[in-house]
Amino acid sequence: MNFxxxxxxxxxxxxxxxxxxxxxxxxxxxxxxxxMSITATTEKTGNMITITGKTVSDYDxxxxxxxxxxxxxxxxxxxxxxxxxxxATTFTIGSGWKENGFYSINAKQGxxxxxxxxxxxxxxxxxxxxSTSVTEGNLETGIFKPNVNNAARDMGIILDExxxxxxxxxxxxxxxxxxxxxxxxxxVIAPNGNVVKVAQVSPMLxxxxxxxxxxxxxxxxxxxxxxxxxxxxxxxxxxxxxKVGIKDGVVIPEFGxxxxxxxxxxxxxxxxxxAKSRLSIIPRY
Numbered sequence: 001m002n003f004x005x006x007x008x009x010x011x012x013x014x015x016x017x018x019x020x021x022x023x024x025x026x027x028x029x030x031x032x033x034x035x036m037s038i039t040a041t042t043e044k045t046g047n048m049i050t051i052t053g054k055t056v057s058d059y060d061x062x063x064x065x066x067x068x069x070x071x072x073x074x075x076x077x078x079x080x081x082x083x084x085x086x087x088a089t090t091f092t093i094g095s096g097w098k099e100n101g102f103y104s105i106n107a108k109q110g111x112x113x114x115x116x117x118x119x120x121x122x123x124x125x126x127x128x129x130x131s132t133s134v135t136e137g138n139l140e141t142g143i144f145k146p147n148v149n150n151a152a153r154d155m156g157i158i159l160d161e162x163x164x165x166x167x168x169x170x171x172x173x174x175x176x177x178x179x180x181x182x183x184x185x186x187x188v189i190a191p192n193g194n195v196v197k198v199a200q201v202s203p204m205l206x207x208x209x210x211x212x213x214x215x216x217x218x219x220x221x222x223x224x225x226x227x228x229x230x231x232x233x234x235x236x237x238x239x240x241x242x243k244v245g246i247k248d249g250v251v252i253p254e255f256g257x258x259x260x261x262x263x264x265x266x267x268x269x270x271x272x273x274x275a276k277s278r279l280s281i282i283p284r285y
Contacts, residue, residue, distance in 0.1 A: 036061075036115040038107050039135040042128035047093040049121055049128070051105065055085045061109045065091055068101030070179035075105075093126055100124045101181060102205060120180075120205055156237025157184070157230060162244045164251040170214045171244055171251050173228055176207050184232050186211055191224035201230070216249040223247045 038053035051063065058081060065075035074096040081087040097103070102120040109115040119136045122128065156178060163172035177184065180203045188197035196219040203209040213228075220226075225243040232238040245252035 036107065036109055036117050037135060038105075038117050038119060039133060040105055040119040040121050041134075042121060042130070042132045044129065044131045046128050047126065049091045049093070049105070050088070051090065051107075051119075052088045053086070053107070053117075055081050055087065055109060055115065057081075057085075057109055057115060059109045061087055061107055063089060063091075064106045064108075066104045066106065067097070067099045068103060068181045069099060070104075070181065072096065072099070074103070093123055093128070097123055097126055104178070118178075156235065157232050157240050159228070159230060159240045159242045162228070162242060164244065166250075166252060168251045169216050169249070170212055172210060172212050173230075173242075174208070174210045175230060175240065177203050177209065177232055177238070178207055179203075179232065179238075180205055180207055182232050184209055184230050186213075187229045187231070188213060189227045189229070190219070191222045191226065194219070196220060196226070215246055215251060220246060220249050 036053060036055040036057070038051055041050045041052070042048070053061075055061065060078050060080050063075070063077045063079075064073060066073055074094070075091045077089050077091070079087055079089050091105070100123065102122050104118055104120055106118045107116065117136050119134045121132070121134065122130075157175060158177075159173065159175040163174065164170070173186065175184075182203075184201040184203060186197070186199045186201050187195060190196050197213055199211055199213075201209050201211050209230075223246065226246050227241055227243050229239065229241040
């Protein structure tokens with residue numbers, strides 16, 4: 001009995017290890033060293049925006065201020081952090097700040113934009129109407145979105161993931177854009193090329209957006225991969241696509257390649273341990 005319990009415990013441990021490994025792989029892209037955080041401060045009915053921050057790098061920091069529509073750059077500045085990594089700069093709201101809404105203040109550091117942080121400040125009729133202090137960045141936690149594959153402020157639009165369980169009659173779509181003032185058109189195309197869903201999605205102030213798509217019905221009869229596309233402008237940077245598997249009118253989510261390999265190895269290991277255990281309990285004469 002003790003041997004059987006030991007075998008079962010080992011099998012459970014191997015399976016748990018595989019699940020931990022899968023989770024680690026999924027989170028690896030986010031467990032990177034962040035190097036900068038910034039704070040934007042404004043006064044009620046003022047025309048000055050003060051930026052302060054801290055970084056772990058000694059590279060110069062380039063600031064760019066973009067209008068709410070994303071079409072106009074209204075401010076640019078470059079500064080160097082001090083020996084402790086602290087830095088500060090100010091922007092004066094001038095004649096070029098004609099649009100009302102949230103202006104994006106983007107800070108990049110390093111020749112390859114190693115660190116990148118963005119804050120949003122609201123301006124109405126050429127002034128800030130409230131006292132605010134907005135901080136962005138994760139200098140202490142070390143978790144941030146790396147500037148890889150257009151995943152930073154100048155990325156345009158990206159699709160993060162499809163959220164669904166096997167057998168679901170709906171799936172969720174999440175993503176990020178760097179322009180929050182323009183709605184996003186979401187389109188789903190069946191394997192035969194027919195458009196089965198069109199929707200308008202409004203991004204939030206931080207650029208994140210999401211939508212839920214219900215599957216099933218006469219338009220979702222084909223089995224296979226349905227293409228989900230989001231588009232904000234004609235610029236290719238503002239178009240992104242992914243796919244979701246549908247069979248018999250329900251969702252068939254897929255494992256990532258590496259995660260599936262780890263799960264397969266874990267299952268094979270459990271089978272091997274179980275087989276070895278059965279051989280070991282055969283009496284020897």
